[in-house]
Amino acid sequence: MANVSVAAEWQLLYNRYYRKPELYPMRWKHVDLARHKVAAAPFGGPVAVIRDDSKIVQLHAESALRKLRLFNSAGHPLADTVWRHPGGRLIGMSWTDDLTLVCVVQDGTIYRYDLHAQLIEPNISMGKECFEQNVADCAFWGNGIVCITEQNQLFCIPDFRNPKPVPLADPMIEEPPRCIAVIEPQYTMSGNVEVLLGVADDPVVLVVEEDGVQRLGEDLLRGPLQKMVVSRDGKWLASFTHDGRLLVTTSDLTGVIIERECESALPPEQIAWCGMDAVLLYWDDMLLMMGPDGDPVHYLYDEPIILIPECDGVRILSNTSMEFLQRVPDSTVSIFTIGSTSPAALLYDALDHFDRRSAKADENLRLIKPSLPEAVEACVDAAGHEFDASRQRTLLRAASYGQAFCSNFQRDRIQEMCKILRVLNAVRNPKIGIPLSIQQYKLLSPSVLIGRLINAHRHLLALRISEYLGMNQEVVIMHWACSKITASLSIPDATLLEILLDKLKLCKGISYAAVAAHADKNGRRKLAAMLVDHEPRSSKQVPLLLSIGEEDTALMKATESGDTDLVYLVLFHIWQKRQSLEFFGTIQARPLARDLFISYAR
Template sequence: MAGVSVAAEWQLLYNRFYRKLDLYSLPPQSTSPATASPPPPSAAPSPPSATSPRSSSSAPSQPAAPLLFSASGQPLASLPWSHHPRIVSMSWSSSLLLLLVLRDGTVHRFDSHLRPARPPVFSLGPEPFSAGVADCVFWPTGLVALTESFQLFVVSDLDNPVVVKLSDPGLEDFPLCMAVIEPQYTMSGNAEVLLAVGDGVVAVEEDGRQQLGMGVGPFQKMAVSMNGKFLAVFTHDGRMLVIPTDFSKIIFEYNCESALPPEQIAWCGLDSVLLYWDEMLLMVGPLGEPVRYLYDEPIVLIPECDGVRILSNSTMEFLQRVPDSTVSIFQIGSTEPGSILYDALDHFDRHSAKADENLRMVRSKLPEAIEACIDAAGHEFDVSRQRTLLRAASYGRAFCNQFPRDRFQEMCKTLRVLNAVRNHEIGIPLSIQQYKLLTAPVLIGRLINANLHLVALRISEYLNLNPEVVIMHWASAKISASSTTHDNDLLEILLDKLKLCKSISYAAIAAHADNSGRRKLAAMLIEHEPRSSKQAYSFVAKHR
C-alpha cells in the first residue's frame, strides 16, 4: 500500500500515533541553540531563537551578547551588551518582542531585529531592584519574577507593562520549581503562580495564597497544560503525575524509575507529557508503554498548541500526535474511505482497473473520503505528499457533485501560504492549526515586522487582504533605512510603491518622514495626499 512507508515513521503510544517531523537542518553555529530561550508558544510563528549570555553546562563558552537566529538557523542579528547586571531570563512575547530580564529588575524589550522597542526598558520596581531578581517564568503575554527576598511581581501585558506585586507567598527558602496558570484560565482573571514548597504547592495570586496538594510532593519540576486545566509534575521519588490545577485528585501516575529530575518537562498537546534528561526524551501517555527518543546533543522543548518543537544544535523538529485524518488514510491495513480513495488514485496512475473497483467500494462515502484527503493534506509539511493527497481529493470530486468546491480551494490557498512562510529563507514552520489560531492578518504583521515586506504583500494580495498595512510599514522602514538617499530619489521610490494602494495615507508617511528629520521629503509627500483635510500639517507650511 502507498501509505506503508508513511506509517512506518510513526510511534505508537497506547492507541495513539505520534510522528516527529524534520523541519530544518541547522547550519553550524558558533553558539549552542540548545541554550536558547523558547520562542512564543501556541500559534506563534517560529520566530528567531536567541542565545543567552549566561553560562551553561551544555555550552561552556557563551557569547558576550545575545545572538538572533531564524528558526531555520539563519543568523539575523547580534546585540552588543554592556550592561553589568546579569541576564536572569529571556523569552519572546506573543507580539514577537524579545524580553531580557536583568538581575536588578530592569526589563529590556527588543524587536525581531534586536532594535529597542517602545518603551525600550521598564522596571519591575524598587523592591526587585534592591533585592535582586532570582528567577522568571514567562507566558505569551506576561511574566512573573521571583526576587531574592521571595516576593512575586507580575506583568500581565508585556506590550503595556504594569507591574503588580502578588501576596506574600510566605517562603523561607527558594521554591523547588515554579509555574504559572495564565490569567484567561483562572477564576479571578489574574495570573496564578504555583510554587513547589515542602511536600506540596503554594498557589499565589494578587489577593491571597493557598496551599494545595500537601503530602503529594515534593515536586522537582512542573508544567501547566496549554488549556490551563492540568499540571504535570515530577516528584522527588521519580514519579510523573498529572493533576488538575485544583489538585482535587491524581489523574495519572507513571514511575520513571529514577529520582533524578528531568532537565525539562513539557506537554505535547493534551495527550502526552515529555520529560527530557541528558540524551533521552521520554514521552508518557495515560496508558501504554512510553516512547523513548535518543539524542546525542542537548535539546530545548518548545510547546505548541498541537505538539512540541524540538531544537538542537543541528535540527529543528516537530513532534505531534498524528492527525485523525492522516491515520485514517495511512495506517497500515486501513479500510477507511479516505484510504480507499487514496489507493484508487494510485491504481489510476498505474492504469489499473482496480481504481474503478475502489471507487465503487467508497461511492456512498465519497464526501467523507474527499474531506479526509483534504484535511490530511493540510496537516502535511511535505509538499509532494500534499499534492498527492489533494490529487486524491480532486480525483474523488470528479465523481461527487455534492462536495463543496470552496473547501478544496480554501485548502489549496492555505497550503500555498504555509509553504511560502515555511521556506528555509523565511523560517516560519507553522502547522495548519497554529496558522488558524494565529490568523492571516497577524502572520502578515509578523512578516512585516521581520522586514519581509515582499512576502507579506504577495500573501495579502493572494488572500484578498488590504495591502495598506504592508505598504505603510515598508514606506516607513524605507525612510528610516535611507538616510543617505536624496529626497527626490527616495520620493520616486516611495511613490512607485504607494500607488499600489489607493487608500494609503500619504500624510501618515509624511509624518514619519518629518519625525525622522526628512522635512523636505515630508513636504513633498504631503502634496500627494488626496484628502485635503489630511494636508493641514503645520510642518508642511513651516518647512517649505
Template sequence: MAGVSIAAEWQLLGDKYYRKPEIYTLHWKNIDLSRNKVACAPFGGPIAIIRDDSKIVQLYSESALRKLRIFSSSGHVISETVWRNPGGRLIGLSWTVDQILICVTQDGTVYRYNIHSKLIEPNVSLGVECFENSVVDCVFWGNGVVCINEAFQLFCIPDLGMGMGNPKVSKLAETGLEEFPLCMAVIEPEYTMSGNVEVLVAVGDHVLVVEEDGVQTVGDGLGPLQKMVVSSNGKLLAAFTHDGQLLVMPTDFSSIIFEYACESALAPEQLVWCGMDSVLLYWDDMLLMVGPYGDPVRYLYDDPLILIPECDGARILSNSNMEFLQRVPASTESIFKIGSTEPAALLYDALDHFDRRSAKADENLRLIRSSLPEAVEACVDAAGHEFDPLLQQTLLRAASYGQAFCSQFQRESIQEMSKTLRVLNAVRSPEIGIPLSIHQYKMLTPSVLIGRLVNAHQHLLALRISDYLGLNQEVVIMHWACSKLSLSSAIPDATLLEILLDKLKLSRSISYASVAAHADQIGRRKLAAMLVEHEPLSSKQVPLLLGIGEEDTALTKATESGDTDLVYLVLFHIWQKRPALELFGMIQARPLARDLFICYARCYKHEFLKDFFLSTGQLHEVAFLLWKESWEVAKNPMASRGSPLLGPRVKLIEKAQNLFAETKEHVFESKAAEEHAKLLKMQHELEVSTKQPIFVDSSISDTIRTCIVLGNHRAALKVKTEFKVSEKRWYWLKVFALVTIRDWDALEKFSKEKRPPTGFKPFVEACIDADEKSEAVKYISKLADPREKAEAFARIGMAKEAAEAASQSKDGELLERLKNTLQQNTTASSIFDTLRDRLSFPGVS
C-alpha cells in the same frame, strides 16, 4: 506502497500514533544550545540566543563579546546586537504574543527588543525592592512575567506588549517563604476566577497559590514538586515529584488524573505539554513522551534540545535541526496506517492504480462508492496536515480524482485547501522560516501572519499573500514605505519619492500623510513636504503640513478645502508660532481665512484685531472697535457717578473720531463720535453738579428733559444750544417736562412767551396724557385746526364742544369717527345725529 514507509516512522502511545518529521536542517553554524540561554517563540516564531554567563566557556573558543542573536526557525540570522550586560546577570528571556523579546536582569530591569534587535523604550523596572534584593527566577506567560527576588517577594508585570508605553508593576501577596521554592508555574489571568494571574509556588510537600490579594495552600502531601507546567488551556497541571512520579491533575488540585513512575528521580531539564494529549520530559540524552494510556515513547538524542510547546504538538530544536512532534491526525491515520481499509486509504490507492493505468483503480472506487464524499474530505484534510509539498499534491490529486465521481462533494473545499497550502508552503520555506501547521495557521489567522511577515521586513511575500487572499494591502505597503524611508538615508529625496510613489499607488486608501509623518520623524522634512502633496484628504494633509513647518501651504490647502475647522486650526497654529505681521500678511490675500480671523478676533481679541486693521490701513474698522470698547467700559457701574473711568472712555471715542476723520467715506461717523464725546462730557459735568448719576448715556432729548425736571433750565438751554436742538423739538421736550413735574403755572407762562413754533398741540397732548382735563381745555381752545380741536375735546369726553368744533370743519367722516368714539354717551350720539341732519351730509348714517 508509499503508505508503508510513511506509517513506519510513527510511534504508538497508548492507542494514538505520533510522528516527528524533520522540518528544517538549520542554517546556523557553531551554535551549541547547552552554552546559551535560548527563547523560542510559539507559532513558528523566531529564536533568540545569548551566551549563558553562568556556564563555563573554553578560553578563546569564542568571542568574549556577548551578542544577542535572533534567528528564524530555519536558522537564518534575522538580526543581532551586542549585549552590554547593563543590569547584571540575565535571569530569563522569552517572547511575548506579539513577538517582543523580554529580557529580565538581576537588578530587576526588564529590557524589550523587537525582532530586529532594536531596544524598545522605555525599559521597565520591577522597583527598588528588586534592585536591593536581586531577582532570582522568573516565569513567563503570554505578554506577562512573574519574578521572585532574594527576599522571597513576587512581582508581576501583566502586559509587556507593544502597545504598553509604561507597563504596570504589581506586587503579589507576601508568601512567608523562608527558602526558595523548588519551582514555579503560572495560570494565566484568562483562566482564573479572579481575572488576575495566579502563581503556583512549590514549597515543601505542598503548593502555594499566590495572587495579588492573598495566598492559599493546595496539594498537601503531593510534594516536593521539582517541576510544574500548566497546559495551554489553563485546566491541567503536569508535575514531576521528588521521587520520580509524573502527575497530571486539574489546576485546582482536586484529583490526580493519572500518574507515571519515571525510571529516574532526577528532575528533567525540561517539562512541557505536547498539545493536550501528552507530556514531554527531557533529560540529557533522552526525550520521554508520556500519555494517559500505554507505555511511554522514548527518543534518544546526542545533541542538547529545546522543547517548544505548540497548541497541536511541540517543536524540538537541536544544534542541527528542527523537528515537529505531533499526534498523527485522524485523516492521515485513516489513509497511511499499515493495513488500513478505510475509504480514504482505498481512494489514495485508487489514484496510484490510475497513475499506473491499472484496472484496480475502478475496483477500489466501486468498493467505496457510498463513502466517496467522506474519503475525498479525508484526503483534503490530510493534505492540510502535511509539510511535504509533494505529498500534499498527491493527496489533493486523490481528492480531485474522487471528487470527479462524487457529485455531492463541493469542489470549493479542494480549492480553499490548495490556497491555504500555498500560503503555508511560502512561509515555511527556509528563507522565511515560519513552520506553521494548518491548525496553528487557523488559530493565528492570516492577518496576524501578514503582520508578522511585515515586522520581519518580508514585505514582498506579505503583499503577495494579502493580494492572494483578498486582504487589505494598505498595512503592508505602509510598513514597507516607512521601513524604506528608515533604511534609505543615502538615496536622494527625488529618487526615493519616485520609488515610494510607485508602490504607494497600489492601494487607493493609502495614507500619504502617515508616510510623510514618518519621513518628518526621521529628519527628511523636504521629502515629507513632497509626499504630503499627494495626500487627497485635507484633514490629514493640513495637520502634517503644520507639523513640518509648511504653514503657508497648510493655509492654502485648508482654505481650498472650505473646512472652517481646518482653517481655524492653521490660524491658531500660525498665531502661536509666527509674528503677528506675518500672520496678517498670510491671511490678507485669502478671504475665507481673513474673515474667519476677523470673526474670532472681534469676539475675543480686540487688540490683535486692531493691529490687523492698522496694518492693512482699515482705519475706520479700528475706529468702530474703539467705539465698541467705549461701550464695554460703560458696562462698568463705576463708569458714571463722576468716576475717573469716564475719562478713558471719552478718550476712546475721541480716538475713534480722529480715525473716522481720516477717511472721506465716514464723515457722518466722525461727526457722531465727536458729538457723543461732547455729550458724555456735559452729562458727566451734570452728574457732578447734581450729584445724581442719571445723565450719562442718556440721549440729548432725555438730558434736556431731565435738566428741566430738576429745575436746571440754564443747563437745558446750554444742551439745546450746544447740540443745535430745533425750536419745535425744544418745545415738545420742555412742555412734557413741565407737565411731568405738574408745574402748570410755568407751563402757562411758557405758552405765552411767544407763539409756539409747534402750535399748542404739545400742550394739549401733554395735559391729556397727564389726565388734567381742566388744563387741557385751556390749550384746546387755542388750537387753530377745528379737526384737531374736535378730536381733542372728544378725547376728554366733552361731546358738545367736540360737535361744535367738528361742525366748523364740515367733515362727515370726522363726525362719524367722533360719534363712534363717544357711542357710549347717548346724549352725545343724539347731538351728532342732529348735527348730521342739520348739515345734511349724504352717505353718513
C-alpha cells in the same frame, strides 16, 4: 507502496499514533545549546541565543564579548548585537506575543529587543525591591512576567504594554521554591495571574495571587514537587514528584488524571505538554512521552534539545535540526495506517492504480461509492496536515480524483485548501523559516502572520500573501514606506520620493499624510512636504502642513477645500505665530480666509 513507509515512522502511545518529522536541518554554525541560554517563540517563531556565563565554558575561536544572536526556526541568522548590560547576570529571557524579546537581569531591569536585535527604549524596571533583593528566578507568559527575589518575594508585570510592577502576596517561605509555574490571567477566576510554587520539604503547592496565598493538594501530594508545567488552557498541571512519578492533576490540585512511575528519580531538565494528550519529560539523553495509558515512548538524543510547546504538538530544537512532534491527525491515520481499508485509504489507493492504468482503480471507487464525500474530505484534511509538498500534492490529487465521481461535495473545499497550503509552503521556506502547521496558522490568523512578516522586513512576501488572500494591502505598503524612509538616510529627497510614490500608488486611499509624518519625525521635512502634496484628503493634509511649518501652503489648501473649520484652524495657528501686520498681509490675498477672520473678529 508509499503508505507503508509513511506509517513506519510513527510511534504508538497506547492507542494513538505520534510522528516526529524533521522540519529543517539547522543552518547555524557553532551553536551548542548546552552552552547557551535559549528562548524560542511559539507559532514557528524566532530563536534567541546567548552564551550562558553561569556555566564555565571554553571559548572556541569566538570573542570574549557576549553576543545576543537571533535566528529563524531554520537557523538562518536574523540579527545579532553585543550584550553590554550591567545589572548582573541574565536570569531569563522570552518572546512576547508580538515577538519582542524580553531579557531580565539580576537587578530587576528588563531589556527589550525587536526582531532586528535593536534595543527598544525605555528599559523597564521590576521595582525597588527587586533591585535591592536581586531577582532569583522568573516565569513568563504571553505578555507578562513574574519574578521571585532572593528573599522569596514575588512581583509581576501583567502586561508589558503598561509595565507597572505589582507586588503579589508574601508566600512566607524560608527556602527558595523548587519550581515555579503560572496560570495565565485569561484562565483564572480573578482575571489576575496565579503563581504556583512547589515548596521544598512541603507536600503542597502554594498558589500566590495579589491578595492572598492558598495551600493546595495537601491530601493529594505525598511530598514536594520538583518540576511542574500548566497546560495551554490552564486546566491541568503536569508535575514530577520527589519520588520520581509523573503526576497530572487538575490545576486546582483536586483530582488526579495520571500518576505513573518514571524511569528516573532525578528530576527532568524540561517538562512540556504535547498538545493536550501527552506529556514530555526530558533528561540529558532521553525524551520520554507519557499518556494516560500504555507504555511510554522513548526517543534518544545524543545532543541537547529544547522543547518548544505549540498548540498541537511540540517543536524539538537541537544543534542540528528542528523537528515537530505531534499526534498524527485522524484523517492521516485513516489513509496511511498499514492495512487500512477505510474509504479514504481506498481512494488514495485508487489514484495509485489510476496512475498505473490498472482497472483496480474503478473497482476501488465502486467499493466506496456511498462514502465517497467523506473519503474526499479525509484526503483534503490530511493534505492540510502535511509538511511535505509532494505528499500534499498526491493527497489533493486523490481528493480531486474522487470529487470527479461525487456530485454532492463542496467544490471550493479543495481550492480553499490549496490556497492555505500555498501560503504555508511560502512561509515554511527555510529562508523565511516559519514552520506553521495548519492548526497553528488558523489560531494565529492570516493578519497576524502578515504582521510578523512585515516586522521581519519581509514586505514583498507579505504583499503577495495579502494580495493572494484578498486582504487589505495598505498595512504592508505603509510599513514598507516608513521602514524605507528610516533606512535611506543617504538617498536624496527627490529620488526617495519617486521610489515611495511608485509603491504607494498601488493602494487606493492610502494615507500619504501618515508617511509624511514619519518622514518629518525622521528629520526629513522637505520630503514630508513633498509627500503631503499627494494626500487627497485636506482634513489630513492641512494639520500636517502646519506641524511641519508650511503655513502658507496649509492656508492655500484649506481655502481650496472650502472647509471653514480647516480655514479657522490655519488662521488661529498663523495668528499665534506671526506679527499682526504680517498676518493681515497673509490673509488679504485670500478672500475666503479674510472674510472668515472678519466675521470671527466681529
